[in-house]
Amino acid sequence: xxxxxxxxxxxxxxxxxxxxxxxxxxxxxxxxxxxxxxxxxxxxxxxxxxxxxxxxxxxxxxxxxxxxxxxxxxxxxxxxxxxxxxxxxxxxxxxxxxxxxxxxxxxxxxxxxxxxxxxxxxxxxxxxxxxxxxxxxxxxxxxxxxxxxxxxxxxxxxxxxxxxxxxxxxxxxxxxxxxxxxxxxxxxxxxxxxxxxxxxxxxxxxxxxxxxxxxxxxxxxxxxxxxxxxxxxxxxxxxxxxxxxxxxxxxxxxxxxxxxxxxxxxxxxxxxxxxxxxxxxxxx
Amino acid sequence: xxxxxxxxxxxxxxxxxxxxxxxxxxxxxxxxxxxxxxxxxxxxxxxxxxxxxxxxxxxxxxxxxxxxxxxxxxxxxxxxxxxxxxxxxxxxxxxxxxxxxxxxxxxxxxxxxxxxxxxxxxxxxxxxxxxxxxxxxxxxxxxxxxxxxxxxxxxxxxxxxxxxxxxxxxxxxxxxxxxxxxxxxxxxxxxxxxxxxxxxxxxxxxxxxxxxxxxxxxxxxxxxxxxxxxxxxxxxxxxxxxxxxxxxxxxxxxxxxxxxxxxxxxxxxxxxxxxxxxxxxxxxxxxxxxxxxxx
Numbered sequence: 001x002x003x004x005x006x007x008x009x010x011x012x013x014x015x016x017x018x019x020x021x022x023x024x025x026x027x028x029x030x031x032x033x034x035x036x037x038x039x040x041x042x043x044x045x046x047x048x049x050x051x052x053x054x055x056x057x058x059x060x061x062x063x064x065x066x067x068x069x070x071x072x073x074x075x076x077x078x079x080x081x082x083x084x085x086x087x088x089x090x091x092x093x094x095x096x097x098x099x100x101x102x103x104x105x106x107x108x109x110x111x112x113x114x115x116x117x118x119x120x121x122x123x124x125x126x127x128x129x130x131x132x133x134x135x136x137x138x139x140x141x142x143x144x145x146x147x148x149x150x151x152x153x154x155x156x157x158x159x160x161x162x163x164x165x166x167x168x169x170x171x172x173x174x175x176x177x178x179x180x181x182x183x184x185x186x187x188x189x190x191x192x193x194x195x196x197x198x199x200x201x202x203x204x205x206x207x208x209x210x211x212x213x214x215x216x217x218x219x220x221x222x223x224x225x226x227x228x229x230x231x232x233x234x235x236x237x238x239x240x241x242x243x244x245x246x247x248x249x250x251x252x253x254x255x256x257x258x259x260x261x262x263x264x265x266x267x268x269x270x271x272x273x274x275x276x277x278x279x280x281x282x283x284x
Numbered sequence: 285x286x287x288x289x290x291x292x293x294x295x296x297x298x299x300x301x302x303x304x305x306x307x308x309x310x311x312x313x314x315x316x317x318x319x320x321x322x323x324x325x326x327x328x329x330x331x332x333x334x335x336x337x338x339x340x341x342x343x344x345x346x347x348x349x350x351x352x353x354x355x356x357x358x359x360x361x362x363x364x365x366x367x368x369x370x371x372x373x374x375x376x377x378x379x380x381x382x383x384x385x386x387x388x389x390x391x392x393x394x395x396x397x398x399x400x401x402x403x404x405x406x407x408x409x410x411x412x413x414x415x416x417x418x419x420x421x422x423x424x425x426x427x428x429x430x431x432x433x434x435x436x437x438x439x440x441x442x443x444x445x446x447x448x449x450x451x452x453x454x455x456x457x458x459x460x461x462x463x464x465x466x467x468x469x470x471x472x473x474x475x476x477x478x479x480x481x482x483x484x485x486x487x488x489x490x491x492x493x494x495x496x497x498x499x500x501x502x503x504x505x506x507x508x509x510x511x512x513x514x515x516x517x518x519x520x521x522x523x524x525x526x527x528x529x530x531x532x533x534x535x536x537x538x539x540x541x542x543x544x545x546x547x548x549x550x551x552x553x554x555x556x557x558x559x560x561x562x563x564x565x566x567x568x569x570x571x572x573x574x575x576x577x578x579x
Contacts, residue, residue, distance in 0.1 A: 040386075040389060041389075041390055043386075044386040044389060044390045047382070047386055048387065048390075048446075048448075048451075048528065049447075050446075050447060050448050050451070051443075051444075051448060054443055054444060054448070058439070058443035058444070058448075061441075061442040061443075062439070065438065065441070065442060088332045089332055089333055089334075091329070092328075092330070092333035095326070095329045096326060096329045096333055099322075099326060132558075135517075135553065135554040135557040136550065136553070136554060137518075137521050139521040139524060140520075140521065140553075143535065144347075144538075145347075147346070147350060147538070148343055148346040148347045148350065149336075149343050149346075150343075152334050153332075153333040153334050154333060154335055154336055156333070157333050157335065158340075223431060224431070226434075227431040227433050227434065230433060230437070230524065230525065231524060231535075234333070234334070237431075237434075240434060240437075244434075244437045244438060245437075247441075256430055256434070259429070259430070260426070260429050263429050
């Protein structure tokens with residue numbers, strides 16, 4: 001038995017040299033990675049011509065804004081009613097947008113799922129068009145729809161429908177492809193046709209997953225619906241952008257508080273609802 | 285193999301059948317009730333959101349018409365000339381797209397570093413003080429619930445037009461979002477390495493550095509990459525409020541009815557977003573794969 005003491009580090013180093021030898025290759029890789037990240041950041045500062053000398057002035061001005069925001073004050077009760085109405089519009093935009101997007105996406109996601117429609121051309125085309133729709137931000141869709149149906153929350157609803165259509169189409173088709181195929185085969189073997197196997201073998205399996213995804217997106221759409229008013233598509237974002245532009249800081253902070261409370265309330269409700277309907281299912 | 289199929293007397297059978305009927309009926313009632321609530325909510329929301337089908341039907345033609353009007357005019361004989369005419373601003377737009385990517389990158393990196401620092405303070409398994417955890421969590425929540433474009437609007441007033449407010453807005457939003465996700469990862473780690481470092485006399489910083497960080501790093505990078513993907517989309521619209529990037533040109537083209545420019549810029553944005561999605565997905569899969577093989 002060799003006796004060792006933890007006091008002599010030299011002794012341990014001597015016994016296990018390979019544990020203490022620096023791994024230069026590994027360190028080099030880390031150094032290159034970190035160096036590259038820092039270099040890109042510095043390049044960004046130069047390329048974007050970021051005026052860091054303005055940073056301190058800006059911070060001072062920002063502090064001034066925050067000071068002016070306190071205490072939050074909507075002005076009058078008439079204003080409060082107006083803001084609550086705007087908040088209602090925002091929630092409606094999120095709700096109808098999510099619902100409409102989900103309803104439209106369901107049939108298309110069936111087309112995009114390989115185990116429902118085996119034709120690779122259909123699969124490729126639907127997938128790529130869904131990707132394209134998803135690649136366009138909700139704000140851009142809002143801009144387009146404002147041009148079509150005019151200013152107001154209706155344009156916002158249509159914009160959320162469009163961007164959710166892309167997202168849900170992809171998520172739904174992935175859920176459908178991940179479904180167990182035995183029930184569908186069972187339906188076929190007992191004499192059902194292809195549509196029957198989808199209706200009775202596939203949909204009952206994936207429905208809870210889809211529902212959970214829809215509820216989850218309702219939450220996140222409430223957040224994104226608060227801002228599409230910035231391009232004129234209604235809701236509380238319109239009020240917020242207006243008050244920021246006219247520098248009514250107390251109203252701005254009131255509106256931000258209102259949004260925070262509404263979003264956390266909806267998070268809470270939809271969390272409860274999700275739990276009640278389908279249990280605590282993970283969103284992927 | 286033989287199994288006897290039990291045959292119940294008629295009365296028992298009837299009872300079972302009735303119970304089945306009742307169960308199905310109850311389920312059906314619940315579904316109908318849920319549907320009724322959903323439809324009522326949809327009608328209320330439609331009233332609130334000024335849904336106007338007349339307007340929709342009347343103006344719907346504008347939607348496809350818009351896409352037709354922004355589509356570039358091509359003819360076979362002059363395809364090359366048409367193409368160059370359509371993409372006349374390509375050098376400027378690619379530069380702006382590069383700016384957008386840089387804004388997203390700088391914002392993500394800054395936000396990820398802040399989120400990295402804050403997430404350990406927001407993890408209940410590393411910090412004894414309930415107050416610290418609570419305060420850090422509320423700060424992170426504030427950072428991520430206020431939409432980034434609202435931050436951008438305010439920052440444009442404070443710092444002036446240009447990419448700086450965009451970068452800061454994305455950084456703050458990313459801090460909130462990543463801080464929360466990071467903290468969730470940290471709370472799920474194995475406690476033994478932490479106890480080991482603590483038992484051999486490590487300070488809090490050493491506990492975090494040698495007990496926690498090695499366990500979570502690959503997950504952190506994967507989340508940060510996913511956030512970068514999201515931030516590229518976000519940065520593309522930052523220009524709407526004057527915070528730099530390609531959004532500025534896009535909103536100008538839309539507002540001034542430079543139709544073919546709209547389609548060209550939209551196409552470039554979509555292609556870039558898809559490319560970034562594709563690349564980051566590859567990298568993330570490799571990272572998660574590495575983690576799987578290490579475990």
